[in-house]
Amino acid sequence: MNTLELIKKNLDTFSKSERKVAEAILASPQTAIHSSIANLAKIAEVSEPTVNRFCRRLDTKGFPDFKLHLAQSLANGTPYVNRNVNEDDGPEAYTSKIFESTMACLNAAKNGLDINLINRAVDVLTQANKISFFGLGASSSVAHDALNKFFRFNIPVSCFDDVVMQRMSCINCTEGDVIVLISHTGRTKPLVEVAQLARENDAFVIALTAADSPLAEQSNLVLSLGVPEDTDIYMPMSSRIAQLVLIDVLTTGFTLRRGAKFRDNLKRVKAGIKDSRFEKTED
Amino acid sequence: MNTLELIKKNLDTFSKSERKVAEAILASPQTAIHSSIANLAKIAEVSEPTVNRFCRRLDTKGFPDFKLHLAQSLANGTPYVNRNVNEDDGPEAYTSKIFESTMACLNAAKNGLDINLINRAVDVLTQANKISFFGLGASSSVAHDALNKFFRFNIPVSCFDDVVMQRMSCINCTEGDVIVLISHTGRTKPLVEVAQLARENDAFVIALTAADSPLAEQSNLVLSLGVPEDTDIYMPMSSRIAQLVLIDVLTTGFTLRRGAKFRDNLKRVKAGIKDSRFEKTED
DNA sequence: GATTTTCTTGTAGTTTTATTTCATTTCTAG
DNA sequence: CTAGAAATGAAATAAAACTACAAGAAAATC
Structure with missing residues (x-):
């Protein structure tokens, strides 16, 4: 299961501070995977242990392990989410959407x-x-x-x-x-x-x-x-x-x-x- | 560029000990991303700094950063490496190889x-x-x-x-x-x-x-x-x-x-x- | 073939990062 | 409003990663 999706889905099961962490990560996943736990804690305006607890709640061994999971799901370019062409897409957008959704489709198949x-x-x-x-x-x-x-x-x-x-x-x-x-x-x-x-x-x-x-x-x-x-x-x-x-x-x-x-x-x-x-x- | 591919390609540019590290990683990338630097050093039978140097040689910031890169390229199901059908593949093998290489190909395209x-x-x-x-x-x-x-x-x-x-x-x-x-x-x-x-x-x-x-x-x-x-x-x-x-x-x-x-x-x-x-x- | 130089490697120490413990605060329910 | 539970963060501890340096191996030079 895609980690970003998982976070989104469980947003309401988190506590107040944990949600801050979730939102910080969703806002910029790339930043998240390149930060230390201290840094991410500062961005989310919570303490380090909170970040750690957040990671464990998502069934990971801890913060480094969580980063690994997140990195992996980012690597897939989130092909399953929201890949429909819409009217005001430019050539760049619809081209990659079509390619990506085709790839996702092959994967599903x-x-x-x-x-x-x-x-x-x-x-x-x-x-x-x-x-x-x-x-x-x-x-x-x-x-x-x-x-x-x-x-x-x-x-x-x-x-x-x-x-x-x-x-x-x-x-x-x-x-x-x-x-x-x-x-x-x-x-x-x-x-x-x-x-x-x-x-x-x-x-x-x-x-x-x-x-x-x-x-x-x-x-x-x-x-x-x-x-x-x-x-x-x-x-x-x-x-x-x-x-x-x-x-x-x-x-x-x-x-x-x-x-x-x-x-x-x-x-x-x-x-x-x-x-x-x-x-x-x-x- | 896919990290595993990169390692394979540069195998001969590494020193003796660094190659040990490379081989340990290629042998089991999954183990690699879930190990600490100390653990991987033990598996490869080298010292920790050697592993660290190896990581830097691959243009990463250090071991944790390297793991991130590796994890990302593993997430794609290693579609770029060694995905050719060969004679003794069973249905399971050739089916996934064809699907995966097609996806990789679309990605390249x-x-x-x-x-x-x-x-x-x-x-x-x-x-x-x-x-x-x-x-x-x-x-x-x-x-x-x-x-x-x-x-x-x-x-x-x-x-x-x-x-x-x-x-x-x-x-x-x-x-x-x-x-x-x-x-x-x-x-x-x-x-x-x-x-x-x-x-x-x-x-x-x-x-x-x-x-x-x-x-x-x-x-x-x-x-x-x-x-x-x-x-x-x-x-x-x-x-x-x-x-x-x-x-x-x-x-x-x-x-x-x-x-x-x-x-x-x-x-x-x-x-x-x-x-x-x-x-x-x-x- | 010896010697110097360069490159490689590991040990030990240092720093950074992550985790645990525990006390404090903040909710929740009676 | 208060007892209990849950959530949170400060500080201490543990773990991991990194650096400096020195010993050893390989290559180059004489």
């Missing part, structure tokens, strides 16, 4: 993931005869991205971003086929129907979507990113980034699982691209 | 951005008659994503991921058109030619690409993400994520610049989608 399910998904993908990635709207770019990555493994893989093609593809499914459906909310009707159709035709359905959504219910395996987002004005930015990173994770798992033989194959594909470039490397 | 150029890009986009997003290969999904976002602003916007269409589109360019080219390396021949073609037809060319690349030279405005990446085996994962976040930033800047009127428009587009859903929200 990481902590909320079920590693066993990921492992399971990699299993399924490794054994698939054919893999298809489906997404609609904003999620279609995630599906495309997935296609791009799996394409290099030299296995049958496809990607559709319109419902008609998705349905047609599902009808031709057989056992051993894996369909990966991508939807932030899991409430896009056509996609839920596609999931149903796929399962009726014996395909294995993996969903990258919200837990407890209609789409999740229709799927064999759900990888959910617990990333709430205000989708009312701005677009589902961060959550989509998290989906992409999840695709990265699956790709990596896939690569590792299939071992060295396949990694050679990857290199060969890359080598084949080099001709169309000024130099080496990748787009 | 954020710090390397030129805010003025972003502001300039937003300016140009806001005044464009027509916006086109071009990408090839892995970058095409970024272009699609951009299309998806700008599409909602109710301005002429298009996206092509094959060279032929891109060239055709460029030939029809007129002054006031803006072309956004996306390429991780900036060395994809066809895309560089497209940039040339677009400029010959009076379009304004914005490139999301590496600085000092052929593509950068052919563009009117370059937004570069200084994100080096080992593209030899794994794909350009993190850098592409950074590009996407940059698109988010541009979109946000665009939204803010055009003011409240346009934000209403966004809401209307959203409302129009709702019918095709089980509930509200967005994919």
